[in-house]
Amino acid sequence: MTDVPRLPFVLFLFILAAFCIATAWKLDARDSTIIAWFQLLMVLLALIFGTWAVIASADWISHHAAERRREIEAARVYGMLQVARAIEKLNTAQLELVAGQNAVAITMIAEEQGPIWLVRGMTRSIPFVFVQEFFERSVPYDPFLFPIREASNKEWAADLTNLLKARGWAADAAGTNSAKLLPGKSLAWVASRFSIELDTGEKNG
Numbered sequence: 001m002t003d004v005p006r007l008p009f010v011l012f013l014f015i016l017a018a019f020c021i022a023t024a025w026k027l028d029a030r031d032s033t034i035i036a037w038f039q040l041l042m043v044l045l046a047l048i049f050g051t052w053a054v055i056a057s058a059d060w061i062s063h064h065a066a067e068r069r070r071e072i073e074a075a076r077v078y079g080m081l082q083v084a085r086a087i088e089k090l091n092t093a094q095l096e097l098v099a100g101q102n103a104v105a106i107t108m109i110a111e112e113q114g115p116i117w118l119v120r121g122m123t124r125s126i127p128f129v130f131v132q133e134f135f136e137r138s139v140p141y142d143p144f145l146f147p148i149r150e151a152s153n154k155e156w157a158a159d160l161t162n163l164l165k166a167r168g169w170a171a172d173a174a175g176t177n178s179a180k181l182l183p184g185k186s187l188a189w190v191a192s193r194f195s196i197e198l199d200t201g202e203k204n205g
Contacts, residue, residue: 013053
């Protein structure tokens with residue numbers, strides 16, 4: 001990786017190019033052959049220094065522009081991580097208070113392999129892909145939710161179910177069912193609160 005030119009060096013190249021141009025302009029080639037050759041030399045040096053200065057300045061500008069973009073991206077990710085850390089520190093009572101605001105918190109954590117989206121449940125963060133899978137597998141059970149005992153991760157399923165109850169979108173169900181959506185709350189509508197679109201067929205009507 002080549003070193004990025006410093007701004008003083010770029011300015012110095014422009015000054016040298018301007019000096020050579022000014023010197024060549026003041027010389028009169030008609031005075032002698034030596035002066036004519038010297039004038040030509042000054043013009044060539046001006047072209048060299050000028051070209052060098054333009055390339056160096058373009059390199060300097062592109063480097064600092066990329067650095068600025070990295071700083072903006074880092075600041076954006078830092079803010080998201082701070083929000084995620086703040087949510088992790090909330091106790092159950094505080095989470096229930098947030099739940100009462102009828103809002104779903106979805107956060108993103110930047111990782112080398114790509115962003116990881118999480119839904120903040122009642123006691124833990126739940127991967128967004130699991131939430132989407134949970135709603136899709138709930139379609140055959142509508143208006144009941146997918147049974148917790150059959151979920152690939154029972155803790156996530158239980159926490160998500162409790163989150164829906166806390167929002168006032170579902171309630172405990174009798175028998176083997178984990179929970180049932182309340183009247184007026186369709187499965188497609190509840191899923192849309194998480195920015196998930198469900199194909200529920202006739203039940204989405």
